[in-house]
Amino acid sequence: MSAELDALYQEIILDHYKNPHHQGLRDPFEAEVHHVNPTCGDEVTLRVHLTDGPDGPVVDDVSYDALGCSISQAATSVMTDLVIGKSVAEAMDVHAEFLTLMQGKGTVEPDEEVLEDGIAFAGVAKFPARVKCALLGWMAWKDATTQTLTNGDDQ
Amino acid sequence: MIDGLLPDLEVVRKDFPILTRTTPAGLPLVYLDSANTSQKPQVVIDAMVDHLERHNANVARAMHLLGAEATEAFEGGRDRVASFLGAPSREEVVFTKNASEALNLLANTFAWAGEHQLGPGDVVVTTEMEHHSNIVPWQLVTERTGAELRWFGLTDDGQLDLTNIDELLTEHTKVVTLTWVSNMLGTINPVAEITRRAHEVGAVVVLDASQAAPQLPIDLAAMPEAERPDALVFTGHKTVGPTGIGVLWGSRALLESLPPFLGGGEMIETVTMERSTYAGIPHKFEAGTPPIVEAVGLGAALEYLDGIGMEAIQRHEQAITGYALEGLATVPGLKVLGPTDAHARGGAVSFEIDGVHPHDVAQVLDSRGVAVRAGHHCAKPAHARFGVQSSSRMSSYLYTTPADIDALVEALNYTRSYFTLG
Numbered sequence: 001m002s003a004e005l006d007a008l009y010q011e012i013i014l015d016h017y018k019n020p021h022h023q024g025l026r027d028p029f030e031a032e033v034h035h036v037n038p039t040c041g042d043e044v045t046l047r048v049h050l051t052d053g054p055d056g057p058v059v060d061d062v063s064y065d066a067l068g069c070s071i072s073q074a075a076t077s078v079m080t081d082l083v084i085g086k087s088v089a090e091a092m093d094v095h096a097e098f099l100t101l102m103q104g105k106g107t108v109e110p111d112e113e114v115l116e117d118g119i120a121f122a123g124v125a126k127f128p129a130r131v132k133c134a135l136l137g138w139m140a141w142k143d144a145t146t147q148t149l150t151n152g153d154d155q
Numbered sequence: 156m157i158d159g160l161l162p163d164l165e166v167v168r169k170d171f172p173i174l175t176r177t178t179p180a181g182l183p184l185v186y187l188d189s190a191n192t193s194q195k196p197q198v199v200i201d202a203m204v205d206h207l208e209r210h211n212a213n214v215a216r217a218m219h220l221l222g223a224e225a226t227e228a229f230e231g232g233r234d235r236v237a238s239f240l241g242a243p244s245r246e247e248v249v250f251t252k253n254a255s256e257a258l259n260l261l262a263n264t265f266a267w268a269g270e271h272q273l274g275p276g277d278v279v280v281t282t283e284m285e286h287h288s289n290i291v292p293w294q295l296v297t298e299r300t301g302a303e304l305r306w307f308g309l310t311d312d313g314q315l316d317l318t319n320i321d322e323l324l325t326e327h328t329k330v331v332t333l334t335w336v337s338n339m340l341g342t343i344n345p346v347a348e349i350t351r352r353a354h355e356v357g358a359v360v361v362l363d364a365s366q367a368a369p370q371l372p373i374d375l376a377a378m379p380e381a382e383r384p385d386a387l388v389f390t391g392h393k394t395v396g397p398t399g400i401g402v403l404w405g406s407r408a409l410l411e412s413l414p415p416f417l418g419g420g421e422m423i424e425t426v427t428m429e430r431s432t433y434a435g436i437p438h439k440f441e442a443g444t445p446p447i448v449e450a451v452g453l454g455a456a457l458e459y460l461d462g463i464g465m466e467a468i469q470r471h472e473q474a475i476t477g478y479a480l481e482g483l484a485t486v487p488g489l490k491v492l493g494p495t496d497a498h499a500r501g502g503a504v505s506f507e508i509d510g511v512h513p514h515d516v517a518q519v520l521d522s523r524g525v526a527v528r529a530g531h532h533c534a535k536p537a538h539a540r541f542g543v544q545s546s547s548r549m550s551s552y553l554y555t556t557p558a559d560i561d562a563l564v565e566a567l568n569y570t571r572s573y574f575t576l577g
Contacts, residue, residue, distance in 0.1 A: 002522075004522055005522045039530060040514055040545060041530055041531040042514075070515050072514075073512075
């Protein structure tokens with residue numbers, strides 16, 4: 001019983017929940033989005049700041065203000081660790097890897113090289129009701145990043 | 156023994172086969188999510204199976220033995236609903252898909268040409284404690300018609316704030332729609348008084364009885380006319396019946412004055428290429444093949460509840476709710492949202508625990524076999540009123556035992572220790 005719970009609530013997740021990284025809304029930013037999980041009401045407001053790098057745009061900062069459960073809060077915190085400092089292309093690859101893990105119903109073996117603390121969410125994939133929690137922050141980041149790039153193209 | 160519990164509680168529990176199942180971990184099931192949906196007694200399951208096995212046909216149009224039997228069974232369900240509500244007439248009982256559809260039927264037909272058509276300058280009044288299904292249809296209709304939607308607020312202890320009732324109920328107020336019992340706060344609203352006041356200004360009163368119908372005796376015919384609502388809705392699956400069927404009761408005067416909602420088979424008198432004329436109530440509002448076996452199941456469900464007695468069920472709910480409120484008060488850091496007097500409230504109790512998100516509460520409880528709901532319970536404005544984004548909710552019913560509550564309290568203490576809150 002407790003083993004099942006422990007598979008979901010890994011120490012890494014509880015640590016990020018209690019001490020979230022990169023929390024708070026900061027300037028500068030090019031796009032701000034607000035995403036909600038309509039089934040439970042969890043919310044995140046998230047800002048993305050991109051800069052130009054040698055291989056295209058780079059994620060310079062991701063800042064956020066979020067209300068939600070331990071899974072959604074920790075996933076957002078881990079996500080910021082994973083994407084900040086990477087090129088947008090690399091970060092999108094990590095996003096795809098995390099999405100594959102979450103949609104794998106517990107059958108996907110996570111790659112720690114790519115996902116780092118994100119591997120702690122492997123257990124979440126076995127709880128279909130919680131997958132949306134783990135993806136809330138990621139979806140907001142992808143949306144804000146896409147908006148930034150699209151707006152950049154327009155200018 | 157707690158005063159007020161159903162005397163045959165163990166016998167009642169045996170009527171609900173699902174209560175004997177266990178979780179994959181082998182734990183007994185502690186079902187405390189009845190305000191979300193109730194469990195079904197064997198008689199309901201049997202009535203539906205028997206209908207499908209022996210009497211299945213379409214209703215009101217099949218000119219054969221099975222058609223006659225199916226029609227009789229379906230209309231028998233209507234009779235049972237009428238008797239359950241104490242409806243002045245069985246023809247005032249309209250079957251819908253659920254309570255949401257019943258409310259949408261009303262809200263939509265108030266937008267269309269007719270005696271009750273809403274327009275600019277008109278006011279619809281609802282409350283801040285409504286389920287989204289009694290908010291969104293009225294937001295849609297007021298946006299479409301130019302009418303204004305206004306709200307009764309809430310007091311800090313989770314009651315309706317009636318201090319501005321004279322400002323809200325004026326000659327411009329055409330509809331007053333409110334819940335009898337809150338699905339989040341558990342509050343039982345003073346619906347007789349509000350109905351009387353609303354009728355004084357000529358408004359139509361709609362009651363959402365989705366949480367009231369399972370818990371409170373309802374006798375429409377016995378209500379003084381001034382205090383009787385013009386329409387009342389509830390859903391089958393919260394009253395130990397099946398999903399897929401809801402009820403709109405409307406006074407004959409109201410139903411006859413509203414235009415049809417959905418068009419189709421069964422709701423017509425005659426159809427030509429130029430125009431159609433419509434069936435009388437209730438069929439005017441029942442386009443298409445209705446939920447037949449669901450009506451049979453609902454009839455069996457309400458017969459079951461009446462057999463136990465709604466007064467006895469109400470006493471049981473109050474006794475269990477009182478016991479639950481006492482138990483929840485022993486959990487450190489737990490705060491109940493809504494009234495804390497078991498006699499002034501229904502059996503849905505929402506609460507927060509400092510430091511643990513409701514989603515995580517529900518997850519840990521589930522690992523102990525305890526089923527509760529976590530989230531906004533489709534009542535986001537009520538949560539916003541109390542400055543919370545979501546809550547956990549336990550809700551009992553006629554099969555809930557004090558042992559279920561003990562298991563909840565034990566599991567809540569475990570939840571606190573799991574998240575190392577001491």
